[in-house]
Amino acid sequence: VEMDPDYSAAWKIYGRTLAAAGKHPEAARAFRQGIAVAEKRGDIQAAKEMTVFLHRVEKQST
Numbered sequence: 001v002e003m004d005p006d007y008s009a010a011w012k013i014y015g016r017t018l019a020a021a022g023k024h025p026e027a028a029r030a031f032r033q034g035i036a037v038a039e040k041r042g043d044i045q046a047a048k049e050m051t052v053f054l055h056r057v058e059k060q061s062t
Helices: 008-020 022-040 044-061
Strands: none
Touching: 008 022, 008 044, 022 044
């Protein structure tokens, strides 16, 4: 993410790593950023996947 902030797959991996570490608010922020990047680049599949992960993280946070 640091090296290429426009690489949506990196945001997905980063968010999943944060979620696995129990850092749900940080993971949600990463997924939101990743969704924005993916949509900007036209990467619809990555945006859909991160949206699913975002919903899961938000459920775990409540």
